[in-house]
Amino acid sequence: MQRAANVRDNLQAREGGTIEKGSKAWYPYSKYLIVGIMFGIVFVKAEVISWFRIQEMFRLQSFHMYGIIGSAIMTAMISVFLIKKFQIKTLDGEPIKISPKKFNKGQIYGGLIFGLGWAMTGACPGPLFAQIGTGATVIVVTLCSAIAGTWVYGRLREKLPH
């Protein structure tokens, strides 16, 4: 159903012909699909999505994951610094905007809960998608459970301490 609706939207967008309508189609998003594919390949090749690697990390038995996360942060930090310093614009010429993160207690409570889940499943949300891609079909259950967890958070949000 959903797919049929998307196809219809695409057709309408193409028939519409104007650039504005065209932007509703899928192809402007293909660049994100490609970045995602590269990212997924790195996840597999560096064993980032391995449950065993996550167990090693949380037992301080290997430098591998710390090296990956640490050097990823350093690379990203230098890039963001350069983007801000030279006021680099996007390819479309827009000024780059990064919204600041506001502190609330959720970062502690939610962070601890996610940490527990991370060591159980051996995966954060990104690796779940890649694990399913590698053929571990049962991880669909883990992913659905994560979607359910997100939904329950949305449902209970007002009652939780923030």
Added chain:
Amino acid sequence: MIALLKEPWPWYIAGPLIGLTVPILLLIGNKSFGISSSLRHICASCIPADIPFFKYDWKKEVWNLFFVLGIFLGGAIAVRLFPNEAPVTVNPKLMQELAGYGINDYSNLVPMDLMNWSSLFTVKGVILMVVGGFFVGFGTRYAGGCTSGHAIMGLSNLQWPSLIATISFMIGGFAMANLILPFILSL
């Protein structure tokens, strides 16, 4: 080159490539790197149930769903075109510990001894996959991000709330792996 494609990549290649995702997403579309938001967009698009947290224009965030679809495809492409030929090699101490729980199969990136369709009918399997998955989804949204949104994007933008979130992730992970997981694995 071919050899490099068949071997697991070292941290100093993988880490910078993952980090480069941040400027790439900013440059190609002014998007902030983050993955757990995709779970929220899935809720908002499929099961909003009139909950205010899911009432927003998720179609504006559709790029994020394409990004995670790409991660899925990337996983599929990597195992088919250039798989890591040898099983994951981990610290012998970990292998010894896990062998004590009957975990010996390192052929896959997920532990086949723990995570397969029939283990869904065991207490251990339900706790690890269903409860664990729930914690991942609930916790990341409560924290407002995961390893990508907080640890990589947030820290690279020098956001101190992201540092607090990252420290909390690690405390939770250490507590689970060292104190609680031994009980779950011996069930």
